[in-house]
Amino acid sequence: xxxxxxxxxxxxxxxxxxxxxxxxxxxxxxxxxxxxxxxxxxxxxxxxxxxxxxxxxxxxxxxxxxxxxxxxxxxxxxxxxxxxxxxxxxxxxxxxxxxxxxxxxxxxxxx
Amino acid sequence: xxxxxxxxxxxxxxxxxxxxxxxxxxxxxxxxxxxxxxxxxxxxxxxxxxxxxxxxxxxxxxxxxxxxxxxxxxxxxxxxxxxxxxxxxxxxxxxxxxxxxxxxxxxxxxxxx
Numbered sequence: 001x002x003x004x005x006x007x008x009x010x011x012x013x014x015x016x017x018x019x020x021x022x023x024x025x026x027x028x029x030x031x032x033x034x035x036x037x038x039x040x041x042x043x044x045x046x047x048x049x050x051x052x053x054x055x056x057x058x059x060x061x062x063x064x065x066x067x068x069x070x071x072x073x074x075x076x077x078x079x080x081x082x083x084x085x086x087x088x089x090x091x092x093x094x095x096x097x098x099x100x101x102x103x104x105x106x107x108x109x110x111x
Numbered sequence: 112x113x114x115x116x117x118x119x120x121x122x123x124x125x126x127x128x129x130x131x132x133x134x135x136x137x138x139x140x141x142x143x144x145x146x147x148x149x150x151x152x153x154x155x156x157x158x159x160x161x162x163x164x165x166x167x168x169x170x171x172x173x174x175x176x177x178x179x180x181x182x183x184x185x186x187x188x189x190x191x192x193x194x195x196x197x198x199x200x201x202x203x204x205x206x207x208x209x210x211x212x213x214x215x216x217x218x219x220x221x222x223x224x
Contacts, residue, residue: 103153
């Protein structure tokens with residue numbers, strides 16, 4: 001059973017700080033990696049994807065991928081209370097047809 | 112929203128009754144997915160479809176069946192609902208091309224009493 005592991009949290013950071021979310025995966029064949037944000041009672045919303053080793057930046061968000069260590073992370077700079085949500089890590093499985101999700105990390109940004 | 116609607120949005124039913132959830136998309140994407148989300152388990156794949164009449168099982172398919180007779184509609188059926196199927200059900204689509212990204216519908220909250 002291919003697995004994706006995330007710290008469940010909750011992770012609490014002050015407004016303006018950097019939030020660091022981590023994810024490890026078991027399938028060395030995974031090729032694509034995703035971060036989704038899910039507000040309470042809402043559906044998951046894609047915020048970042050990354051395919052290659054290294055960093056990918058999009059505004060306040062940076063995704064980092066290390067395939068050798070089977071590790072993906074998401075950094076949120078200048079965290080805002082509106083970033084308070086559960087963040088889901090997902091990786092492809094069985095080619096690109098399916099995604100396996102972690103259980104999510106709940107982030108709280110305190111004003 | 113990725114042009115995905117789900118119906119109903121909320122449903123309460125009784126154990127043993129059949130239930131059908133509908134996912135509708137407006138952009139003719141080939142891939143469609145049904146997930147359930149439960150506290151402590153995260154999102155788990157139930158079934159998915161890669162074309163009209165082409166479906167396959169996911170991680171938690173027992174007790175569920177699916178059908179896709181038109182590109183735009185993907186139906187999830189609980190033949191005889193049980194309390195363990197109380198959950199939030201999400202439909203997702205995957206546009207074609209290089210991206211493997213999936214986009215989610217608004218969800219259906221199902222309660223089986």
